[in-house]
Amino acid sequence: GDVHYLAKTLVVVSVYLVQIVQEWRTDVMMVTPWLAPIVWDGSFNIDILNAQFHQRGVRIGLTVFAIKKYTVFLKIFIETAEKYFMVGHKVCYYVFTDRPQDIPSFSLGEGRTLNVIEVTSYKRWQDVTMRRMQIISENCLKRFIYEVDYLVCSDVDMMFAGHHGVEMLSDVFAAIHPGFFQASRKQFTHERRPESQGYIPEDEGDYYYTGCYFGGKVEEVYKVANFCHHAMMADKAKNMEALWHDESYLNRYFLYYKPTKLLSPEYVWNNYYGSPVYVKIKRFLHVDKDFEKIRSN
Ligand code: UDP
Numbered sequence: 016g017d018v019h020y021l022a023k024t025l026v027v028v029s030v031y032l033v034q035i036v037q038e039w040r041t042d043v044m045m046v047t048p049w050l051a052p053i054v055w056d057g058s059f060n061i062d063i064l065n066a067q068f069h070q071r072g073v074r075i076g077l078t079v080f081a082i083k084k085y086t087v088f089l090k091i092f093i094e095t096a097e098k099y100f101m102v103g104h105k106v107c108y109y110v111f112t113d114r115p116q117d118i119p120s121f122s123l124g125e126g127r128t129l130n131v132i133e134v135t136s137y138k139r140w141q142d143v144t145m146r147r148m149q150i151i152s153e154n155c156l157k158r159f160i161y162e163v164d165y166l167v168c169s170d171v172d173m174m175f176a177g178h179h180g181v182e183m184l185s186d187v188f189a190a191i192h193p194g195f196f197q198a199s200r201k202q203f204t205h206e207r208r209p210e211s212q213g214y215i216p217e218d219e220g221d222y223y224y225t226g227c228y229f230g231g232k233v234e235e236v237y238k239v240a241n242f243c244h245h246a247m248m249a250d251k252a253k254n255m256e257a258l259w260h261d262e263s264y265l266n267r268y269f270l271y272y273k274p275t276k277l278l279s280p281e282y283v284w285n286n287y288y289g290s291p292v293y294v295k296i297k298r299f300l301h302v303d304k305d306f307e308k309i310r311s312n
């Protein structure tokens with residue numbers, strides 16, 4: 016009867032509340048001053064989120080560039096993505112490369128596909144990394160908009176080591192660079208020359224975001240990539256290049272068009288920064304590389 020139903024509902028509600036209270040973290044900032052969530056371990060219930068995103072039948076694209084010698088990183092990247100990236104959802108990998116013959120075939124989980132897209136390469140590694148913005152923005156209009164709802168854009172010299180699920184997704188999201196989570200604004204390595212399109216004044220800048228990992232809805236990623244590409248081109252015309260290349264322009268964009276969600280450094284960890292207590296799980300790791308060797312033509 017009614018009493019039984021009421022009792023059952025109370026039990027369900029209280030279990031749910033206890034869970035939320037237990038998971039709330041006080042050791043890290045979980046929301047930005049503009050009220051965007053910062054995703055930390057313990058800040059979300061994946062079952063609730065999975066149910067919401069399954070209801071919408073959401074499709075997620077993962078873009079990754081493997082140009083020249085960087086094709087060596089792809090195997091571990093895709094193999095670990097199969098284990099941890101958006102498992103149970105529709106996933107479309109977009110691999111951009113100048114060496115399609117060097118891309119191995121992968122056995123993918125159900126609902127997951129991989130597209131290899133041939134692109135031209137550039138001589139300087141800085142141009143290779145920056146031109147990703149142009150290629151991403153062009154492909155947003157050409158195909159992404161027709162094929163996926165969200166895009167996640169990643170470096171290739173990375174391996175997944177823990178859950179990356181729909182908790183990441185939002186209109187536009189950025190990840191806090193693992194080297195700058197506890198840094199003060201003054202320490203952020205933003206572009207400081209006012210002549211550059213990547214310029215951020217000393218007294219501005221909310222976080223220092225990594226250029227390795229960002230995303231959002233296709234139309235939002237288009238705006239990000241299109242801005243960054245044109246900013247780079249404007250600088251190039253003046254024979255300038257921002258300090259940290261695409262990362263600098265990305266930081267400039269996010270200063271004035273703030274992300275609607277932030278990923279904690281759990282999502283882009285680098286073991287170079289050790290194991291601070293607040294990082295309870297390292298979900299994504301930079302793979303060691305010999306910079307000189309891998310970037311030589
Ligand atoms: N990249 C590439 N080939 C190159 C240089 C760069 O494919 O010769 C791509 C690749 O996806 C790489 C990204 O650009 O992960 C950024 O470059 P890198 O990882 O070297 O920059 P870092 O993370 O060391 O700043």
Ligand code: MN
Nearest residue numbers: 170171172227
């Ligand atoms: Mn990298």
